[in-house]
Amino acid sequence: DFLSALDEVQPAFGVSEEELQQVIQNGIIHYDASVEETLRTGKLFVDQVRTSSRTPLVSILLHGHPGSGKTALGATIAQQSDFPFIKLISPDSMVGYGEAQKVNAITRVFMDSYKSPLSVIVIDNIERLLDWSPMGARFSNSVLQTLLVLMGKRPPKGRRLLIIATTSLRPILTDLGLSETFDSELNVSPITTLRALDVVIREVKLFSSSQEHKEAIRMLAEAGFRDEENAKLQIGIKKLLSMIEMARQEPANVAQRLTGALMGLGM
Amino acid sequence: DFLSALDEVQPAFGVSEEELQQVIQNGIIHYDASVEETLRTGKLFVDQVRTSSRTPLVSILLHGHPGSGKTALGATIAQQSDFPFIKLISPDSMVGYGEAQKVNAITRVFMDSYKSPLSVIVIDNIERLLDWSPMGARFSNSVLQTLLVLMGKRPPKGRRLLIIATTSLRPILTDLGLSETFDSELNVSPITTLRALDVVIREVKLFSSSQEHKEAIRMLAEAGFRDEENAKLQIGIKKLLSMIEMARQEPANVAQRLTGALMGLGM
Amino acid sequence: DFLSALDEVQPAFGVSEEELQQVIQNGIIHYDASVEETLRTGKLFVDQVRTSSRTPLVSILLHGHPGSGKTALGATIAQQSDFPFIKLISPDSMVGYGEAQKVNAITRVFMDSYKSPLSVIVIDNIERLLDWSPMGARFSNSVLQTLLVLMGKRPPKGRRLLIIATTSLRPILTDLGLSETFDSELNVSPITTLRALDVVIREVKLFSSSQEHKEAIRMLAEAGFRDEENAKLQIGIKKLLSMIEMARQEPANVAQRLTGALMGLGM
Amino acid sequence: DFLSALDEVQPAFGVSEEELQQVIQNGIIHYDASVEETLRTGKLFVDQVRTSSRTPLVSILLHGHPGSGKTALGATIAQQSDFPFIKLISPDSMVGYGEAQKVNAITRVFMDSYKSPLSVIVIDNIERLLDWSPMGARFSNSVLQTLLVLMGKRPPKGRRLLIIATTSLRPILTDLGLSETFDSELNVSPITTLRALDVVIREVKLFSSSQEHKEAIRMLAEAGFRDEENAKLQIGIKKLLSMIEMARQEPANVAQRLTGALMGLGM
Amino acid sequence: DFLSALDEVQPAFGVSEEELQQVIQNGIIHYDASVEETLRTGKLFVDQVRTSSRTPLVSILLHGHPGSGKTALGATIAQQSDFPFIKLISPDSMVGYGEAQKVNAITRVFMDSYKSPLSVIVIDNIERLLDWSPMGARFSNSVLQTLLVLMGKRPPKGRRLLIIATTSLRPILTDLGLSETFDSELNVSPITTLRALDVVIREVKLFSSSQEHKEAIRMLAEAGFRDEENAKLQIGIKKLLSMIEMARQEPANVAQRLTGALMGLGM
Amino acid sequence: DFLSALDEVQPAFGVSEEELQQVIQNGIIHYDASVEETLRTGKLFVDQVRTSSRTPLVSILLHGHPGSGKTALGATIAQQSDFPFIKLISPDSMVGYGEAQKVNAITRVFMDSYKSPLSVIVIDNIERLLDWSPMGARFSNSVLQTLLVLMGKRPPKGRRLLIIATTSLRPILTDLGLSETFDSELNVSPITTLRALDVVIREVKLFSSSQEHKEAIRMLAEAGFRDEENAKLQIGIKKLLSMIEMARQEPANVAQRLTGALMGLGM
Numbered sequence A, B, C, D, E, F: 001d002f003l004s005a006l007d008e009v010q011p012a013f014g015v016s017e018e019e020l021q022q023v024i025q026n027g028i029i030h031y032d033a034s035v036e037e038t039l040r041t042g043k044l045f046v047d048q049v050r051t052s053s054r055t056p057l058v059s060i061l062l063h064g065h066p067g068s069g070k071t072a073l074g075a076t077i078a079q080q081s082d083f084p085f086i087k088l089i090s091p092d093s094m095v096g097y098g099e100a101q102k103v104n105a106i107t108r109v110f111m112d113s114y115k116s117p118l119s120v121i122v123i124d125n126i127e128r129l130l131d132w133s134p135m136g137a138r139f140s141n142s143v144l145q146t147l148l149v150l151m152g153k154r155p156p157k158g159r160r161l162l163i164i165a166t167t168s169l170r171p172i173l174t175d176l177g178l179s180e181t182f183d184s185e186l187n188v189s190p191i192t193t194l195r196a197l198d199v200v201i202r203e204v205k206l207f208s209s210s211q212e213h214k215e216a217i218r219m220l221a222e223a224g225f226r227d228e229e230n231a232k233l234q235i236g237i238k239k240l241l242s243m244i245e246m247a248r249q250e251p252a253n254v255a256q257r258l259t260g261a262l263m264g265l266g267m
């Protein structure tokens, strides 16, 4: 049924613009030096694949807390490569797939990539692709084996491939023997400084006046989000953006609500 | 068979009035400030989804003791949203479904919701949807993975979705990695005060005369259901309503039977 | 295959007289006050379902030692309700069914009951319906989930349903999370007194003369079955009736054989 | 597929002479009082089924060491009943059957028996029917559940059934919850006395002269098989008969070889 | 599918010469008294089956270290029986078979044997037939159950059958309950003495001159392979023959290489 | 379905040049005496298979750290044999295969090899062929059993076969009972000396001038990669080649980047 399963999935060539757009539609806020650093390192790998004929296969793993921005960063690196083949393998587009269908869909993307001289494949949220469940340590072994083989298989002569994978559960990948297949790992860290908070809040125009903004930052500092050394703040950019929107709901108390929400995190 | 399974389930658009009516037919008794509070908070999330374009997906979890009123409150919040798409995903309408059929039915509701600018999906009784069994810690991993993906997947551009889920087994959801996908959690607590009891009894007209009512409350107080601090009373509204009906059977001893039944709970 | 399975089972409306007769063909011997009490309590629940429109679903669990008479009592309560829909769900009529067929057959009975204004469903021997095996703690999770949902699902508006279930393994039901779905539990206890023995023996006319009967009772008393306080006797009515028949085989030694058999129990 | 499986097995009515003959072709040697006792007790149960209309279903379990003669004795009791329906359910005739086919074949025998006023069913070697494997404690739960239900299900009105089952693994049956479904258990014990040995050897004419026979018995006594109290001998009749045949191979040393073989057992 | 599976395997009657030849093509070297002894004992069992009508079924188990010669000896005993039906059941001819196909193929050989008055079946490498894996203690329970039943099932009247099985994992067979079905067990031991080595080396003409041969034996003795009491040598004939061939590759250093290889074993 | 599965895979005769080329396209760098030694030993086994008619089946296992060059060395030995049948069994060409398809593909290669007088089969990356997952110790038992049988099965008369297998997880093979089926094991060790590093760097022309090269070696020596006795260096040739390419990206800092990368290994 593998072969018949193959027919249910339409082949995909070229760049899947729409899918990439979908995951980076909120843009990248440069709240921190680390953001730039991650994009720059990503570019280095893109260049290596483009130029060195001896390493036709390079793979990197973006890992970090849930919502720290892994998918958006991975997709951005991929998009900026300008390679003729860019493709996102995401659990979002495999809802309801059985094991065989997943294996098939994943395999097909790799096979398609082998037809392009230069390719990037973003494998998003590996734990979900694997149907990983912490209870009972369940996962799809056939998807795992497929990834293990495909991530170690050299593209055919003259073809080059960059693999960018993301995960929030790096230790699990290690236990599954997947970590060691990556050439490099990049850690995407959460926001921990008031300065970064400041940048984000300004960027999304939470306050209309500069005065209000300053007030809010002062309130946050007073609430304890000031000392960067033993930071009590630790929040992914995705969740922060969501909290900001919730705070925006009550125009009278925006700063209070945001501070409250951030303080509620540690509980 | 996923695709063929899809055909067995008819698509559903718009508001499923009947299903919602079914679960809230007994109405909401405002026995307590917490009831109002829950509905009000629910409305806040409805408003956020309606107004903020940056958070197209918001999800909340109503959790609490069995029979504490989670389903009725969730359905009420959904209904009061007046969103064009309101839908109940409930194990009650999936009796006898296999895993694939469940995954399919759930997926279809989400896909349908993506066609409406504003949607609410109530996922009732998640543990039952997951076929959770405490013995052997069994559950359907494919339903779990489907929920994990769908609850994290952004609706397409211009579409917004509020997810309201209910459970009596919050710790299990945490163990399964489902808790952290919710933006917020609301606890629906059982009835613990004599004052709340009083309201409910009055509301359902258990006694015909005010005298009888007062007598009954005094009897309950004497039975120990008076001190609110270390309340020995802890009962879900659903079970309380059921006990009241049983007591009503013996017109001569209504108060005694109700008191007896409430005292029997602790055993 | 759920749908196709549905066709293999013929629909059943109305009262299934024959099945009920089969399980109560030996009648009910009133050897004890507890027998009357159980039937009376059963009747109370029947009345509640008949009269209170606010509790359209009531469920009770008859539990007790193997052979203590649970099935006969449950069926008797059901039959005496005179409801237009009375149905027995029993493992006896599902020999050789697979999981899907069982789920289907059970579901169909409930669906049929929803068409009648007043219904009783007797779910006999739940542990067997669940294919429960103590070794390895195996059971059919799909049957379990089906029961959990159906026993919590309100009948449609204007329909009322009484569920009477029986089990010899109440602790297992608790472990499986099934116990808490019942509104009430009734314990069917085994025979422990000489007086009850006396009634049964007389009722089934084990001895032709009153003299023989008295002799036998004296022999039983001497054998130690006299002191009711720390009764050493504990036997289900079903097994007792079977022992009496075995004793009847040897007309010369009826009393001795019965005494011997009863004494052999403790071994 | 249960129904389709039904068609693969041809119905069987009446007495299956051939199968019974096959298992008792070597006859019953009355080496011991226990042999007679077992057959006599078996006859009592046959009579009870024939005469008492209140116990239409009686079941007994023959258990004992491998090769102790359980199958031969069970079949003999069945055959001597002269009931119109006598049938052997044996793993020997189900080699290669899947679970569903086994369940089906077993069920069919019971269904057929319900058409005869008086029936005996011999369920031989239950552990093998259950596909029991000590390693991993594996077994067929569907065969187990089928047996549990069928062994507790009353035949239709006017039909009576005696069930005779055999096993070498009584503790396993207890663990599986099967033991308690039997009305009675009979232990078939191995040969432990020199006197019994003597009877068997004579019966199968191992020696041509009485002198040789005596010599052999003396040799066995000297080898330690004399003191009956703390007998070191413990051998099933089946294995003993096999050893005797092996000894018969070397006409010059029959007594020595037999003694040697018996002494080798304890090793 | 059991029945349809039956058709995929062609029936086999008579002696399967080719298969037997294949496993004994290297012949039997009489390096030791034990070799003769095993063949002689095998012949005794062949004779018992041929002559005693009371033991129509005899089964023996050849067990011993990997490569100790079990298959060759079992096949030789079978071949020397000159029975009209001789058949090898070997995993080698079931590569890629599923459980049902294996059960089927095994069953068919037994069924075929029942048509011959005298038969030998060699069941080679039982652990492999069972798909035994030490990790996780996995095995095919359906093959196991099939063997358990077939090895205990008497052939039809007038038919006699000798079963010769081989295994390197006798303890596993015991754990699986298979050991006790054998009438007798024969241990095939590895080579442990210099004298046996001497015989083998001479037999396969490793050296062209008697002088070289003597030299080699002296070298082996000096290497410590001389004292037979606490022999440090323990090697199966199969591996020894393979080592000899490897040594033969380097004509100049045959003795050294063989000695080295034998000394490397203990590491 | 095994038979039908057979049809999905096209037969393959002769030497599969392309596949072999693919895995050795980067060539073999003789950085070390061990490289030569491994190739020489491999040739010895090739010769034994070619010349000795008594050992028609020889199997060797190349094991060592990931990326140590096992596949390249195994393929090179195979290719240099000049046997008429050379075939690579690799997980790379079985992506998405189910168990039955894998078993089938593997079996077919062996069957094909039996038609050639002289054959080499390279079984690459056995752990991946087995779908081995460290978490839960999962693997395909049917692939395992197939390998166990095929690796022990003598080719037909006149056919000879050399099996070369590779693995990074030798201990797992031992636990699975696979190790003992090999006639010999060869360890492929990682690079641990500065001298070997030197050779590799020179060979791939990392530096254009001899001066730069010397500088780099001095830098590496200073970084601690000098003392060979307690070498802190341990890197597979595959990873080393990949690091060299990455270093090459930044022409200004080649030596620094390489040194840094090598030092990062131990972390």
Ligand SMILES: Nc1ncnc2c1ncn2[C@@H]1O[C@H](COP(=O)(O)OP(=O)(O)OP(=O)(O)O)[C@@H](O)[C@H]1O
Binding pocket: A023, A024, A025, A026, A027, A028, A029, A030, A031, A035, A065, A066, A067, A068, A069, A070, A071, A072, A073, A125, A166, A168, A237, A238, A241, B152
């Ligand atoms: N510097 C940034 N890095 C990453 N994402 C950013 C940044 N600034 C803004 N964003 C926005 O934050 C969101 C990050 O969400 P994203 O899905 O990428 O996180 P994630 O780590 O993949 O989450 P999850 O753990 O749920 O997979 C995106 O909407 C992205 O547009």
Ligand SMILES: Nc1ncnc2c1ncn2[C@@H]1O[C@H](COP(=O)(O)OP(=O)(O)OP(=O)(O)O)[C@@H](O)[C@H]1O
Binding pocket: B023, B024, B025, B026, B027, B028, B029, B030, B031, B035, B065, B066, B067, B068, B069, B070, B071, B072, B073, B125, B166, B168, B237, B238, B241, C152
């Ligand atoms: N304040 C209230 N909150 C919730 N339900 C109420 C309230 N007042 C009355 N009810 C009635 O009480 C019942 C609550 O039952 P509901 O099924 O919602 O509880 P639940 O917590 O979902 O139960 P379960 O744990 O079984 O899923 C409903 O019939 C509802 O109409």
Ligand SMILES: Nc1ncnc2c1ncn2[C@@H]1O[C@H](COP(=O)(O)OP(=O)(O)OP(=O)(O)O)[C@@H](O)[C@H]1O
Binding pocket: C023, C024, C025, C026, C027, C028, C029, C030, C031, C035, C065, C066, C067, C068, C069, C070, C071, C072, C073, C125, C166, C168, C237, C238, C241, D152
């Ligand atoms: N007072 C009584 N209560 C119940 N059964 C009685 C009573 N008097 C006589 N009987 C007879 O005793 C038998 C009880 O058997 P029944 O099958 O109901 O027991 P059970 O508890 O359901 O057994 P099991 O545990 O095997 O399911 C019936 O034949 C019934 O007719």
Ligand SMILES: Nc1ncnc2c1ncn2[C@@H]1O[C@H](COP(=O)(O)OP(=O)(O)OP(=O)(O)O)[C@@H](O)[C@H]1O
Binding pocket: D023, D024, D025, D026, D027, D028, D029, D030, D031, D035, D065, D066, D067, D068, D069, D070, D071, D072, D073, D125, D166, D168, D237, D238, D241, E152
């Ligand atoms: N007194 C006896 N009781 C039983 N069997 C006897 C007796 N005398 C002789 N036999 C013969 O001994 C053999 C007993 O074998 P049987 O198969 O009945 O034993 P079993 O206990 O069922 O063995 P298993 O444990 O293998 O099922 C039969 O061949 C039977 O004819």
Ligand SMILES: Nc1ncnc2c1ncn2[C@@H]1O[C@H](COP(=O)(O)OP(=O)(O)OP(=O)(O)O)[C@@H](O)[C@H]1O
Binding pocket: E023, E024, E025, E026, E027, E028, E029, E030, E031, E035, E065, E066, E067, E068, E069, E070, E071, E072, E073, E125, E166, E168, E237, E238, E241, F152
């Ligand atoms: N005395 C002997 N006994 C057995 N085999 C011998 C003897 N002399 C020579 N041989 C040869 O030794 C080889 C023994 O291999 P065989 O396959 O029979 O061993 P085995 O114990 O079955 O191995 P395995 O454990 O792998 O199944 C055969 O080639 C056989 O011809």
Ligand SMILES: Nc1ncnc2c1ncn2[C@@H]1O[C@H](COP(=O)(O)OP(=O)(O)OP(=O)(O)O)[C@@H](O)[C@H]1O
Binding pocket: A152, F023, F024, F025, F026, F027, F028, F029, F030, F031, F035, F065, F066, F067, F068, F069, F070, F071, F072, F073, F125, F166, F168, F237, F238, F241
């Ligand atoms: N001396 C050498 N030995 C082996 N490979 C070498 C050598 N010199 C250069 N190479 C190259 O190094 C690479 C070794 O990779 P190869 O895939 O053979 O390693 P491996 O041990 O099989 O890796 P893996 O553990 O991932 O299977 C090949 O590209 C090969 O051409």
Ligand SMILES: [Mg+2]
Binding pocket: A070, A071, A072, A124, A125, A166
């Ligand atoms: Mg992500």
Ligand SMILES: [Mg+2]
Binding pocket: B070, B071, B072, B124, B125, B166
């Ligand atoms: Mg609810």
Ligand SMILES: [Mg+2]
Binding pocket: C070, C071, C072, C124, C125, C166
């Ligand atoms: Mg009952």
Ligand SMILES: [Mg+2]
Binding pocket: D070, D071, D072, D124, D125, D166
């Ligand atoms: Mg038997």
Ligand SMILES: [Mg+2]
Binding pocket: E070, E071, E072, E124, E125, E166
């Ligand atoms: Mg062998």
Ligand SMILES: [Mg+2]
Binding pocket: F070, F071, F072, F124, F125, F166
């Ligand atoms: Mg490799």
